[in-house]
Amino acid sequence: MLSIGIIGLPNVGKSTLFNSLTKSEALIANYPFATIGPNVGIVNVPDSRLIKLAELYETEQITPSTIKFIDIAGLVKGANKGEGLGNQFLSNIRSTGAIIQVVRSFSDQNVIHVNKEVNPKNDIDIINTELMLADLSSLSKIIPKYEKEAKANKKLETKLTTLRKIYDNLDHNIPGWNIPDLDNEAIKDLDLLTLKPIIYVFNLDENELQDEIKKAQLQELVAPKEAVFICAKLENELKELDPKDQAELLHTYGQTQSGLTKLIHSSYKLLGLTSYLTAGKKEVRSWTIKKGSTAPEAAGVIHNDFQRGFIAAEIVSYSDLIESGSWNNAKSQGKVRTEGKTYIMQEDDVVEFRFNV
Ligand SMILES: Nc1nc2c(ncn2[C@@H]2O[C@H](COP(=O)(O)OP(=O)(O)O)[C@@H](O)[C@H]2O)c(=O)[nH]1
């Protein structure tokens, strides 16, 4: 399963955020390195369509899509040289599909800041410098290897050119994200940290949640990357409440939905994932696929046999199905389409596969 690593300086609210996301009990404490070892949590992707479909099919079995989050400790200045939990940190983050960088904006005097002052720009620079140094170090090992191999295999020359281009940019303080026109084929198996998809999460004070000017300034720091604004402390309080009280507390800060919901949806997209739906009396379910998957590939997520024996996919859009009131009605109204092997799955598809085994 693809995962997202949560990184950032100590005491910025990573574990608080992780706890709210997973409702688990990773250690929350007011000192660096409280989170020893990776904390891994599986999070459901909220999807109100599943609840509607469950009503329609009178089933109680709802299975949502999930994402794996990892609370990663130990990123401090010098992590690339093994400071803090440097090396362990690097191996934990290398295997994730994407990164959430948590940046402190909240100003609580009781929570120590490792660099003594709350300064989002400075903190982002420290973290991204560590990521770049780690990438430089990886490349300085990979490049000589390819240089040797390229002597015998000329095909590797283009790859080597790309690797050198990334190295030179990093050497001039430009992370992989900001290098234009990289050859996708050459970078896809590299696992470089500054090539991973990233979202910045700014952890705000409660009263900053409605401060549009502040939020615009923070977004500016990381544009064109996505920024999500939350108050981890508030999210942590929300998870203790029932839905009605949650809504009331959110309302106090001018919010209509939890920042976590937005973060989970953004994370899912960031990983390049999308989903399609199946619905029946036994179960209503969201299935995770890579964006751009064909109908047989999507069928394969349910079972290999579905992919191997794929004949066709019968598909109705979610809104048409709800409007028609049942699959059969939708069918008699001509709203159920039959799609073949080359069909690219869409997010709104409710599907029944036909296959031969
Ligand atoms: N005031 C305030 N305190 C927070 C917030 N988020 C986290 N904290 C506190 O900051 C301290 C460090 O949080 P933690 O999640 O352990 O940080 P980590 O080191 O990044 O994992 C804890 O005492 C938290 O209660 C927030 O949004 N506002």
Ligand SMILES: [Mg+2]
């Ligand atoms: Mg922590």
